[in-house]
Amino acid sequence: MSPAVPLTELRQLLPPGPLLLAYSGGLDSRVLLAWLVALRDAYPGYSLRAVHVHHGLSPNADAWATHCQQLCDAHAVPLEVVRLRLTCGPRQSLEAVARQARYGALAARLAPGERLLTAHHQDDQLETLLLALKRGAGPRGLAAMGLRQAFAGGELIRPLLSHGRAELAAWANAAGLSWIEDESNADLGFDRNFLRHAIVPPLQARWPGFTQAASRSARLCAEQEALAEEIARADLALCRGDGASLALAPLASLSEPRRHNLLRHWLRQQTGTVPSEVQLRSIWPQLVQAQADAMPALQWAGGTLYRFAEALHQVARQGVLSPGTVSLTRDGLCRLPAELGWAGLRMCDRGELRLPSGSESVSLRWGLPGSTRLRPVGRGGSRPLKKLWQELGVAPWLRGRWPVLYYGEVPVAIAGKLVCEAGAPRPGEARAELIWVPPAA
Structure with missing residues (x-):
């Protein structure tokens, strides 16, 4: 006789609707597949499909994908096999890169209204908590994995989080299930495997309730983190x-x-x-x-x-933008470097600038030294650009990217901020305006 499936527990956790299972084919996801198939078959309103992420890291990866396909076909569960190409950069761990790529693939395939289900269990929770301790994490990290959380515009649920690995193995053996054994799970070079094989067993032998106690601690940390977030949102509104x-x-x-x-x-x-x-x-x-x-x-x-x-x-981190100059036409917009947007000079009866003479070149310059002196209209003297930035309220991170208009070698305006004496129109002179469209606009 097959062991009972905890259908009441699953129904309380999973309202009817479409479900997406992250199916590796290992013991944990194999048990969850069996439970979800039983749920789908016993109650109306549930639909189930699965995604298997093929990382390409094991010589057995193709055989695993075939195994998963055959099992899903046998249970009428549509399966998508997603093949990844992983590249590790400097100081990146393969574990972290694979995890990020896997969740990215799952997020891209989660349909609106669908819930993503993963087979993380109580022992995984303990390992995650210990890894967070190793990093010196605070309550947010020590909360480890939540039973449910927002994910990719939908929801991620971990139905096995209250069940231990030994319990799941016993259920799978009693049900006569077959599953994949990933040979990399024995590699102690991976931090999680080191904890699983070398650290956790002695802890559990010494304190049989250690895994359950760690799960309670994670739940308490999650509760404290939720309270801290609530306080932070209120403080943010005030500040x-x-x-x-x-x-x-x-x-x-x-x-x-x-x-x-x-x-x-x-x-x-x-x-x-x-x-x-x-x-x-x-x-x-x-x-x-x-x-x-x-x-x-x-x-x-x-x-x-x-x-x-x-x-x-x-x-945000900005690219390096060297000081530069770009020539402007006398009518029409000109593309500036990507970090600066568009700009142009055009005739305008209400413009605050004079038109340049036929002999004057027109240019925009940026990254000017703070010692560059300009003479704003009505000021009666020149001021260094450094002081003008402060007076005009231009933020420090924008100053090297803020254009200054030149006629020939003379500064005549700071885009959108002020006009210099050398750029002011005389009575009866034709007028112009400087148009600057920053990237954000």
């Missing part, structure tokens, strides 16, 4: 500056732990990641507590943090 910046005054009123919590939340929203603990603790003293006339910046993997106009700004 939001112009655009996506953080205003310093309300930020300063928060306690240090609460401020760090908000910074993590804000930066994760902006970049999808967070700085290291050392970098996070450097933000306040290096940026906020720097001298008032300083323009401090903190570089990290997600880009650069700036303090500007009494706010913190996160700026």
